Amino acid sequence: MATLVKDERISSDNWQSLEGGAQRWLSVGEDGFVADFPQHADLIAPLALLKVRGKELFARAGRSGAVLEPHEDPAALAAMLERLSLIAIRFPKFGDGRGYSIARLLRERYGYRGELRAIGDVLRDQLLFMKRSGFDSFSLREDQDPDEALAAFGELSEQYQASNTQPQPLFRRRPHEVRAA
Numbered sequence: 001m002a003t004l005v006k007d008e009r010i011s012s013d014n015w016q017s018l019e020g021g022a023q024r025w026l027s028v029g030e031d032g033f034v035a036d037f038p039q040h041a042d043l044i045a046p047l048a049l050l051k052v053r054g055k056e057l058f059a060r061a062g063r064s065g066a067v068l069e070p071h072e073d074p075a076a077l078a079a080m081l082e083r084l085s086l087i088a089i090r091f092p093k094f095g096d097g098r099g100y101s102i103a104r105l106l107r108e109r110y111g112y113r114g115e116l117r118a119i120g121d122v123l124r125d126q127l128l129f130m131k132r133s134g135f136d137s138f139s140l141r142e143d144q145d146p147d148e149a150l151a152a153f154g155e156l157s158e159q160y161q162a163s164n165t166q167p168q169p170l171f172r173r174r175p176h177e178v179r180a181a
Contacts, residue, residue: 070098107134
């Protein structure tokens with residue numbers, strides 16, 4: 001089972017994914033009815049399911065979340081961001097950087113303040129950079145050591161570039177030195 005790192009700590013995961021059986025939630029069964037969502041569960045739904053049954057999902061007592069694939073446009077979630085407690089962005093392979101851009105867009109352009117989770121091929125060496133892009137939780141791949149992963153957040157004491165976690169670049173944060181003439 002994957003380990004969840006949230007706010008730089010190992011955490012338990014109360015969210016249930018609707019991804020595996022997404023067809024179950026989209027198609028009409030033999031009895032002519034579409035399955036009901038669990039009322040009190042915290043559910044993460046793929047974008048396609050949110051588009052079709054979002055009103056029902058948001059009307060429940062439990063919290064609602066979304067999964068974005070790297071090819072999906074975060075603008076599709078813009079109208080429902082206030083109702084989403086979690087957005088999970090999938091990294092299908094560690095070299096696919098589209099998730100970083102999606103995270104920055106959600107935080108900076110759309111002002112999303114809820115939990116932003118990296119899922120899929122999430123490796124220890126990427127965590128600090130994912131955090132700087134706006135992620136605050138990470139579902140580690142099963143072969144990743146959670147204690148080693150936590151150490152990744154403290155490896156660099158200072159970063160030069162501006163980021164979601166530090167909006168000012170280093171040269172703006174340091175007091176200007178006065179040159180003696």
